[in-house]
Amino acid sequence: MDRNQDNANLLDTHNRLTADIVARFRTLTMLATIQAEASTQNVDPQTIAVTGMSMQMEFEGLNSSVKELLALSRRLKELWLFGRLGDEDERAKAQAEKLDQDVVRVAELVNSIQGNRYTKLAEENGGVWAFMTAANSRNEVTEAPLTQIAPTPGPGTGTGAAPTPMPAP
Incomplete structure (x- = not known):
């Protein structure tokens, strides 16, 4: 399969997951509103039960979509770090x-x-x-033995004497 195709598929998957998350969140908020209104309008228990089960299913779907999006994000980061994402562009190379x-x-x-x-x-x-x-x-x-280092004139409280030679290693 062509790398352009792979990258396009990854971006399509990203867009699909994002749209799914938004749709599920919207559905959850609508169901929560229905359930909240049901308590004030004395709606029958069957409607409340169906709404509760629908909310639970939508939340599970939202949770799985978020997990898939995180996995896709991790995969994109790996591809980016290891150089397989964007390699098809000769100008970039x-x-x-x-x-x-x-x-x-x-x-x-x-x-x-x-x-x-x-x-x-x-x-x-x-x-x-x-x-x-x-x-x-x-x-x-x-280049030069350490005993040949001459003191430099300058401010300080030293005596100006040359440093003692260091023993050879």
């Missing part, structure tokens, strides 16, 4: 691919700008900066 490419390009530009700023900042302060990679995150590549 192309737009999603372009968006992914744009996201990658923007990430590259932001990383480049940050890299340039951090490199300049590190060089101004006598240090070296590099992007963290898998190699230098495992301490295989070290």
Whole structure:
């Protein structure tokens, strides 16, 4: 079966269930009105009994329609999350691919700008900066030993002495 057909069937089912819920609610309110009026007009017990049974049946139908609508809603959410809803639109696919490419390009530009700023900042302060990679995150590549860190002048109550070197791991 075609996915367009599946999606159309799901929407038709949604519309049918919504209409059924509205119709059953309307019938319930009409039956409740009849039963309320019956107590003031001294209607025979058979009419009241039939109205009560009709209300019970309509309520059960309303309850089952609401459950079906909730199940349909859950199914639509699953289809939406797992990407099977709306896949038939080629324009949407192309737009999603372009968006992914744009996201990658923007990430590259932001990383480049940050890299340039951090490199300049590190060089101004006598240090070296590099992007963290898998190699230098495992301490295989070290740019400068920790004993070469110079104190920076600035406000504070410290002595200005260089930090003590850390033991090697």
